[in-house]
Amino acid sequence: MKKLVLFLVLSCSGIQFWTQTTVIDKIVSFRLKDSGAMYDQNNNVDGYYFFYEVDKLHKGQREYAIQILDQNLNTVAIKSFVDDNNTILISSSFNNKEIAFVFLNQKDKKFRVITYNEIGEVSKDQTYEIKKKELNWFAQFAAMGYTELLVPVDNKGFIITTVSDTKGIGYDLRFLPSTTEGKAWEYNTPETDSNILSLNPIQSNELYLVALEMSKKSRMTTKTDISLVVYDVDSGNQLFKKLYSREKNPRLITNSFIEENGNIVVLGEYFKDGDNILNDKSLGLFIEVLDNKGNLVSDKTISWENKLFQKLKESNEDTKNRSLVYFHDIIKSKTGDYYAVGEMYRRTASAAGIAVAILSKGQSGNITQLSITDAVVYKFDKDFNFVNLDVFKKGKSRAQSPIELGSPQLNAHVLKAMGAFDFINLQNDIENDRFYANFIDFERLESEDDKWAFVSVIQNEGKLTTDKIYIEKKKRYATLVLPGKVGHVLMLDYNKKEKKIELHLEKLNIK
Amino acid sequence: MILLHKILKKICSLILFVFFPLVYGQTDFYLPKNSDSLFTFLNNTTQFQIDQLKGEYVSQKKKFYKSRLEVLTEELNDSNFIFVPELKVHFDEILNNIYVGNPELKRYNFYFLFDRSVIPNAAFYGDSLFVVNLGLFNFLESDDEIAFVICHEIAHFLNDDFNNQIDKYLSNFNSKETKEKVKEIKREKYGQTNAGIKLYKVLSFDMFDYSRETELKADELGYKLMKNTIYNPDISVQTLKKLGQLEEIILSDSIPIQSVFDFENYRFNKNWITKEKTLFAVKESINDYQIDKDSIRTHPYAHERIFNLMNLFQIDSLHISQNKSKIDYLKQTTKPIIYKSLLDHQNFDLLLYFLLKNDFDNHNSLNYDLLGESIIYLYNAKLKHSIGKGVPQVNPFSKEENINQIRLFITKTELFDISKIGYNFAEKYKSQMSFKTYDQLIKKFNP
Numbered sequence: 001m002k003k004l005v006l007f008l009v010l011s012c013s014g015i016q017f018w019t020q021t022t023v024i025d026k027i028v029s030f031r032l033k034d035s036g037a038m039y040d041q042n043n044n045v046d047g048y049y050f051f052y053e054v055d056k057l058h059k060g061q062r063e064y065a066i067q068i069l070d071q072n073l074n075t076v077a078i079k080s081f082v083d084d085n086n087t088i089l090i091s092s093s094f095n096n097k098e099i100a101f102v103f104l105n106q107k108d109k110k111f112r113v114i115t116y117n118e119i120g121e122v123s124k125d126q127t128y129e130i131k132k133k134e135l136n137w138f139a140q141f142a143a144m145g146y147t148e149l150l151v152p153v154d155n156k157g158f159i160i161t162t163v164s165d166t167k168g169i170g171y172d173l174r175f176l177p178s179t180t181e182g183k184a185w186e187y188n189t190p191e192t193d194s195n196i197l198s199l200n201p202i203q204s205n206e207l208y209l210v211a212l213e214m215s216k217k218s219r220m221t222t223k224t225d226i227s228l229v230v231y232d233v234d235s236g237n238q239l240f241k242k243l244y245s246r247e248k249n250p251r252l253i254t255n256s257f258i259e260e261n262g263n264i265v266v267l268g269e270y271f272k273d274g275d276n277i278l279n280d281k282s283l284g285l286f287i288e289v290l291d292n293k294g295n296l297v298s299d300k301t302i303s304w305e306n307k308l309f310q311k312l313k314e315s316n317e318d319t320k321n322r323s324l325v326y327f328h329d330i331i332k333s334k335t336g337d338y339y340a341v342g343e344m345y346r347r348t349a350s351a352a353g354i355a356v357a358i359l360s361k362g363q364s365g366n367i368t369q370l371s372i373t374d375a376v377v378y379k380f381d382k383d384f385n386f387v388n389l390d391v392f393k394k395g396k397s398r399a400q401s402p403i404e405l406g407s408p409q410l411n412a413h414v415l416k417a418m419g420a421f422d423f424i425n426l427q428n429d430i431e432n433d434r435f436y437a438n439f440i441d442f443e444r445l446e447s448e449d450d451k452w453a454f455v456s457v458i459q460n461e462g463k464l465t466t467d468k469i470y471i472e473k474k475k476r477y478a479t480l481v482l483p484g485k486v487g488h489v490l491m492l493d494y495n496k497k498e499k500k501i502e503l504h505l506e507k508l509n510i511k
Numbered sequence: 512m513i514l515l516h517k518i519l520k521k522i523c524s525l526i527l528f529v530f531f532p533l534v535y536g537q538t539d540f541y542l543p544k545n546s547d548s549l550f551t552f553l554n555n556t557t558q559f560q561i562d563q564l565k566g567e568y569v570s571q572k573k574k575f576y577k578s579r580l581e582v583l584t585e586e587l588n589d590s591n592f593i594f595v596p597e598l599k600v601h602f603d604e605i606l607n608n609i610y611v612g613n614p615e616l617k618r619y620n621f622y623f624l625f626d627r628s629v630i631p632n633a634a635f636y637g638d639s640l641f642v643v644n645l646g647l648f649n650f651l652e653s654d655d656e657i658a659f660v661i662c663h664e665i666a667h668f669l670n671d672d673f674n675n676q677i678d679k680y681l682s683n684f685n686s687k688e689t690k691e692k693v694k695e696i697k698r699e700k701y702g703q704t705n706a707g708i709k710l711y712k713v714l715s716f717d718m719f720d721y722s723r724e725t726e727l728k729a730d731e732l733g734y735k736l737m738k739n740t741i742y743n744p745d746i747s748v749q750t751l752k753k754l755g756q757l758e759e760i761i762l763s764d765s766i767p768i769q770s771v772f773d774f775e776n777y778r779f780n781k782n783w784i785t786k787e788k789t790l791f792a793v794k795e796s797i798n799d800y801q802i803d804k805d806s807i808r809t810h811p812y813a814h815e816r817i818f819n820l821m822n823l824f825q826i827d828s829l830h831i832s833q834n835k836s837k838i839d840y841l842k843q844t845t846k847p848i849i850y851k852s853l854l855d856h857q858n859f860d861l862l863l864y865f866l867l868k869n870d871f872d873n874h875n876s877l878n879y880d881l882l883g884e885s886i887i888y889l890y891n892a893k894l895k896h897s898i899g900k901g902v903p904q905v906n907p908f909s910k911e912e913n914i915n916q917i918r919l920f921i922t923k924t925e926l927f928d929i930s931k932i933g934y935n936f937a938e939k940y941k942s943q944m945s946f947k948t949y950d951q952l953i954k955k956f957n958p
Contacts, residue, residue, distance in 0.1 A: 028707035047790050055704040063705070065799070070789045072904035077790075077797040099790060120797040431782070469896050485787075491896065504899025509926040 030054050030065060034089045037483050038068075038099065041154045041204060042428045043329075045483045045490075046071055046094040049101070060085050066101065068116075071485035073503060077120045084108060095152035098123060098178040102150050102160070109135060111149075113160060113176065124176055131165050138163040144414050146198040146214055147171070153204045153233055157182055161201055161211075167194040168218075173211075175236055185236030199229070203256040203264075208292065209233055210256045210264055213241070222278055226253060228266060230292065240294030251286060252277045254413070255330045255340075262292045267330050267340060270301055278410045285325070287338075287384045300384045325376055326412045329426040334433040336382035339459060341437040343394075343421055344373045345412055370411055372397045372421055375439050377457060377464060390464050392457055395442035397422055424454075427486045434460045436487060436508055441468075454481040454489060456508045467509045540848065541590035552622070553583055556638050568681040575677050579637060586626070590855065593625045593645065593848055601840040602643070605657050609665070612739035616665060627852040629861055631757060635664045637673035645849050648841040649865075651753070654834045655746035657841070659737055666732035672725045679721050683714045708800070716806045723811045727819050734820055742834065745826045748817050755813020762861075762914040764868045771867060771882075772920075774935035783928070784919045789907040796908055850881055857901030859889050860918045879944035883952050886933040890955070893926050930956045 030052040038047045048069040055063040062085045068077040086107040093100050103112040109130050117123040130138070141147040141163060151159040157177040164170040170189025177184055189197055196216040203210040209231040216224050223246055230239045244251040253268040269282035284303040291297055304324075327342040375392040415421060427436040437457040444450050452471040457464055469489065472479040477495045484490040484505050493502040543549050557580040564572050586592060602623065610617045624642045631650035633643045641664050651657055667673070683689065689710070696706045730747065737744040773779035791797065810816075820826060846865075853862035862885055866878055892898045904922060905915045924932070937944070937952035 028704055028711055030704070056701050058701050068790060070907060071787065072789075072906070074789075074904070074906045074908070075796055075798075076793070076907070078799055079797070080799040094790060096788075116791075118792040120791045120793055489896075491899065502900070504897075505904055505922075506896040506899050507893065507922065507925070509893060509896075511926065 033064075036092070038092045038094050039152075040094050040096065041152045042430070043425055044427055044486050046485070047076075047099075048073065049089075049092055051089045054080065056085075057082060062087070068099065072505065073490075077116070079116065079120065079122075081114065081122075083112065087112070091150040093150050093152040093158065095158060095178055096155050098158075100150060100152070100158045100176070104135075106135065111160075111162065113150075113158075115158065115176065115178070117178075123178070126176070128160075128162065128172075128174075130162060134163045134165050137169055141198045145200070145416055147200050148202075151201040151204055151209070153209070154206055155179075156206050156233055159201055159204065159209055161199055163198070164189055166191045169196045169198070171197055171199040173199060173231070173236075175233065182234070187231070187236055187238070202253075203258055204233065205258045207233055207262060208239070208258055208264070210258065210266075212253055222276060224276075224278055226251065226277070228253065228256075228264075228290075230264060230294070239292055240290075242290065242294050246274060246276060248273055250275050250277050251288075252282065252410075252413070254327050257330050257332060257338075259289075259332065263297055264290045264292070265330070265338075266290070267327055281408075282324075285327075287380065289384070298384060302386060323373065324408055324412070326416060326421065328416070328421070328423045329437070331426065331428055331435050333435075333459070333462075335462065337387065337462070338380040338382075338384065339435065340378040340380070341423070341426055341435075341457070342376050342378070343423055343439075344376060344391075345370045345421075346373075346408065369398045370408065370415060370420075375423070375437065375455075375457060377437065377459070390457075392439075392455070392466060394422060394439060394455070395444055397442060425483055429486045432460070432487075434458060434487070434510075438483075438489075440471075456489075458508060458510050460510045465511050467511070469506075540593055540595050540851075542587065542592075543594040546587075549587070550584070553580055556640070560638060568678075568685060571681050571685065572677055576637075583636070583640075590852070591627055592642075593627050593852065595625075595844065595848055598625060598841070598844045598848070599623075601837050601844060602657075605654055605837050606661060608742065609658060609661060609736065609740050612741070613736050616736075619668070621665070621668070627849070627856075629849060629853075629865070630761060631754065633660050633664050635667040635673060639668065641665075641668075645845045645852075648838065648845045649849065650757075651750065652835070652838065653746065654837045655737075655742040656750045656753075657838060658740060658742040659733060659744070659747045659750045662736040662740075663729050663733035665736060666729040667725070669732060670725065670728055672729065676722065676725065680718060683718055689714065712802065712806075719807050719809060722809045726810045727816060730816050730820055731823060734824055744824070747820055748826055749831065751813045751816050751820070755817075758813070762864055762911050764864075764913060766864055766867045766913050766917060768863070768867060768917060768920055772932055772936070774932075774939055777931045777935045780928070783923045784916045785923075786905070786907075786915075786919065794908065854881075854885060854888055857888070857892050857897065859885060859892070859898070859921050860902045860914060863917050863921070864914050879940045880948040883933075883936060883940075883944055883948040886929065886936060887951060887955055889921065890926065890929045890933060893929060898922065931958075934958060 031054075032050060033053055034049075034051040036049060037045045038049060040046045050067040050069075052065045052067070053062055054065050057063055061082050063080060063082055064087065065078055065080045066089075067075060068079070070076050083103060084105050084107070086105045087103045088106070089101060090104045091100075091102040098115045098117055100113060100115045103114070104110075105112070109132055111128045111130060113124060113126050113128075114122060115124040138147065138149075142149065147161055147163070149161060151161070153159060153175075156179065157175055160172075160174040160176065162172045162174075164172045166189050170191075170193055172189070173187040175182075175185045194217075196219055198214045199211050200214070201209055201211040211229045211231070213227040213229050214224055215227065225246065226244045228242045228244070230241075231237065232239055244253070250271040250273065251268055252271070253266050255267045257265040257267070259265060266288050268286060269277075270284060270286040271277055271280055271282050275282075282304070284301055284306065286299065286301045288299045289297040323344040323346045325342040325344055327340050330338060330340045332338050373396050374394050377390045377392070379387040379389070381387050412421075422439045422441065424438040424440060427438065429435060435458070437459075439455045439457070441453045441455045442450065443453055452473070454469045454471060456467045458467060469481055469491070470479075471481055476497050477493060480492040480494070482490040482492060488505045488507050491504050491506055493504075494500070495502075557576050560576050561573050602625075606621070606623070619639045621639045621641060624636075624640070626642050626644045628644040629646035629649065630644055631646045633641065633647055635641055641661075643660075647657070647660060651660070692710055693707075696703055696710065699706060730751075734744045734747055737747070768784070769779045769781075811819075849865060850862060853859075853865070863882075866882055866885070889898075892901070898921065902918060902921050905918050909915055933952050933956035937949050937956070941949050
């Protein structure tokens with residue numbers, strides 16, 4: 001059991017302990033501005049942070065403090081720094097060597113990156129100016145899942161991706177090394193480039209950065225090309241760029257994976273030549289393997305009409321509407337097998353959206369929604385031949401289509417960026433060759449009240465099992481399940497009456 | 512130790528944690544048979560103190576007393592106090608010996624509560640109320656040592672330290688001067704928090720200074736009280752020395768966890784006790800707001816206390832006490848209570864530590880039974896995702912390597928590991944446990 005007091009910073013020194021009953025408590029208080037989990041390259045939780053405003057200083061400056069907790073909720077550091085009063089914390093990450101925080105000052109239009117080294121000292125403190133329109137574009141792209149500000153590169157450094165104002169819209173890619181041997185590098189879209197570009201780093205390791213570049217000729221066109229771009233992490237050199245154009249081989253890439261031999265695996269949905277990936281229905285799934293020069297090593301496609309999906313249809317109560325699968329992550333086991341974790345979804349009519357559309361005489365309201373249903377785990381062998389498909393029943397949840405005219409898969413992609421799927425995360429337990437695919441489930445029960453549950457699909461020694469924790473919400477207390485370190489969840493029990501919180505890490509059970 | 516800190520903490524905390532004990536066959540020793548009269552007694556004494564209040568800071572003082580009542584009630588409701596008549600009988604015999612030497616004490620009707628905590632400690636809770644942790648009996652080795660701790664706490668009572676500390680605290684933190692300074696700080700547009708912290712430091716350092724002084728005085732008076740008894744007061748030096756050693760590491764014994772849970776058909780996996788990598792490669796938490804630890808000590812260092820006593824009473828050497836007529840009974844009575852309460856509260860880390868530390872080498876069948884029972888409870892707690900409520904995760908800065916190993920073992924083993932450990936444990940130690948335990952283990956974990 002971990003005792004966590006709201007104003008943790010002072011509780012460590014005992015200040016808060018003495019002051020809350022006295023006149024001093026009115027002047028000694030740390031205001032909590034933000035808190036969250038810190039993820040590493042494998043999307044595993046390595047710690048937590050609490051961001052506080054400590055003091056008001058001259059000339060619009062503020063003293064801030066960041067409290068850093070390890071994966072076991074032990075406070076390992078409380079660091080202070082000074083910045084403008086408009087500063088907000090927007091991203092954090094850990095790369096096994098350093099912790100990076102990115103702050104945004106919307107008023108002065110700048111990003112500030114502070115990194116702390118292994119002994120908790122500031123190793124980098126850099127500021128990047130950004131124009132107002134660049135900031136707006138960045139916000140739009142980030143909301144759509146088209147870009148990612150901070151990406152850790154294990155033991156090497158961090159990648160910062162921002163949007164730049166060119167003749168069209170470009171991007172700036174910066175590498176901040178965490179070692180003395182590492183060199184900082186930067187790639188900037190040429191100012192003369194008139195394309196509308198966005199770059200989304202989707203995978204990295206100590207050698208490569210894999211990113212998706214989306215490109216449009218103009219803001220008005222719906223024709224979008226996707227390119228896979230791979231960079232050398234050490235030099236920043238572009239190793240290759242592979243275009244998946246509308247005319248030939250249009251593909252919607254959702255995930256990537258870097259193999260030990262340096263090959264790059266990309267996974268997603270494929271379309272027929274000439275199809276628009278933003279509007280048209282895909283033909284099925286693809287898994288493509290490229291070497292580090294961009295040469296095709298293998299390319300497998302599995303049509304939605306393939307018998308592979310019969311099992312899905314059989315398990316799906318509503319067989320009239322073909323469900324699609326959104327892949328959240330792909331993982332390789334030590335035995336060489338690949339597991340792709342996804343959720344089934346389909347576009348349905350939204351009663352609420354239709355009602356709003358009628359009331360507003362068609363002026364507003366999205367009349368469709370995505371219905372998200374079962375969790376699925378595909379197993380492929382080392383050559384990407386399909387081995388098995390497991391379906392895990394899950395309650396239906398719905399999310400309003402954000403782009404009414406877009407294809408279901410484009411809506412799914414945007415909804416993924418908005419966190420609308422039930423998928424929480426995939427924890428990769430490299431040491432034990434396991435993974436934990438975590439979801440939120442809403443159980444509709446006949447005999448008792450409907451229940452929210454946290455469900456983990458666990459792969460251990462090739463076998464998939466599930467573990468479930470019910471999320472209780474009662475009159476007097478509530479339980480929340482938050483991301484925890486590998487193989488664990490962080491449970492928060494809140495006693496409403498006594499306003500008390502109990503946090504405890506619990507291991508997920510392999511049965 | 513005085514309860515004041517605990518009460519203040521209770522008042523101040525916006526969000527605190529509570530411990531929700533699971534009711535796995537809890538026995539009824541967490542409340543006295545006449546529990547209603549205990550609650551009535553606590554309520555009445557609190558009300559009596561509140562009625563007596565006059566002078567400055569009456570409303571704030573009321574808060575302290577009400578808070579003390581809340582702390583005690585919560586502790587009672589959370590099953591943290593132990594009511595075992597046998598324990599009281601043995602303890603009262605030492606207490607009576609103190610009364611015999613100091614008859615004036617008898618009129619105060621002292622009330623001693625026993626806390627299930629394994630940390631060797633005792634505290635004065637104000638009025639005539641004291642709390643003694645069971646860990647004290649487990650740790651100390653003679654009646655004289657116990658007597659010194661009791662005399663020290665009674666000295667706090669005689670010196671009226673509880674009320675004095677409240678007065679000192681309130682006069683420091685709510686004085687006109689302080690209020691003026693706070694007003695000044697509030698008038699400042701910038702740097703209020705840092706100015707507040709600075710002021711806090713000045714006031715609290717003074718508070719802690721005072722607290723350390725009261726401890727030295729309680730040592731002195733405690734020594735004098737003890738001198739009137741059959742116990743050897745010079746043993747105080749030895750007791751303080753021992754308690755001083757506990758400051759950094761309390762659970763320091765090496766525990767044979769690897770050999771106990773290593774089976775021919777299921778080997779002990781060293782990964783179970785391998786430390787995790789943490790965010791920073793530092794030995795201590797980094798804190799830009801760190802306050803000098805020495806300045807916020809509630810107690811002086813043991814060597815200062817020893818020097819003080821030796822100097823005042825011309826104690827020239829360490830005395831080793833052989834007076835063990837009651838301590839052995841206390842230890843004997845306490846041990847199963849500690850085990851049971853640790854099991855009830857799911858403190859599996861401490862339970863395994865004490866079971867393996869105290870008894871494993873003695874081949875006592877009771878312990879094999881308890882170990883077997885603990886494995887079943889551990890399995891159930893893992894299944895219910897509640898291990899984290901009773902067993903903390905390892906702190907990277909903790910120097911208690913042995914208990915940390917047990918914590919790693921408990922938190923890193925999988926549910927299936929515990930199942931296999933349970934089964935193999937039953938088979939390996941079949942002849943050393945009761946058939947009932949063996950049967951339970953086999954039924955539960957038979958693959």
